[in-house]
Amino acid sequence: MTAHVHNHAALTKNQSLVFGELSKAEGPLSAYTILDQLRSEGFRAPLQVYRALEKLVEFGMVHRLESLNAFVACSHADCEAHSAAAFAICEKCGQVTELSDAELDGRLRELAKQTGFSLSKTVVELRGLCAQCQQAA
Numbered sequence: 001m002t003a004h005v006h007n008h009a010a011l012t013k014n015q016s017l018v019f020g021e022l023s024k025a026e027g028p029l030s031a032y033t034i035l036d037q038l039r040s041e042g043f044r045a046p047l048q049v050y051r052a053l054e055k056l057v058e059f060g061m062v063h064r065l066e067s068l069n070a071f072v073a074c075s076h077a078d079c080e081a082h083s084a085a086a087f088a089i090c091e092k093c094g095q096v097t098e099l100s101d102a103e104l105d106g107r108l109r110e111l112a113k114q115t116g117f118s119l120s121k122t123v124v125e126l127r128g129l130c131a132q133c134q135q136a137a
Helices: 013-024 031-037 046-059 102-114 131-136
Strands: 062-065 070-073 084-090 096-099 122-128
Touching: 013 031, 013 046, 013 062, 013 070, 031 046, 046 062, 046 070, 062 084, 062 122, 084 102, 102 122
Parallel strands: 084 122
Antiparallel strands: 062 070, 084 096
8 A cells, every 4th residue: 555645745746736626626526627627737638637636546645436436635634544434425415524433444444354355445435415404404
């Protein structure tokens, strides 16, 4: 597993720009949204964005939300210490909240180990309604 890049100076220009877009975003962004937002910075092809995203995910700075086909900047400074990341995704307003829990991480590792599975990483996506949308209903 690659160590988390704490020093943003170690990132390439494209990685820094993509991470910057995700960091200031209100929610998850698709690769094509990132591409559109970075055209003025010289981004022309989806491959440029995907390469940067691939490395940022590898570094533990960004998470991919499979069900949304979108990406979010990691909101936990110590995220690289965990192999599991969990996200609560509101099906009404689209708000995404990153959840971090060492017990969940440990339990998932134990479950995998019991079945002889070698776990490299886990992304859990919880779908439902956030507190605000529940109150509005």
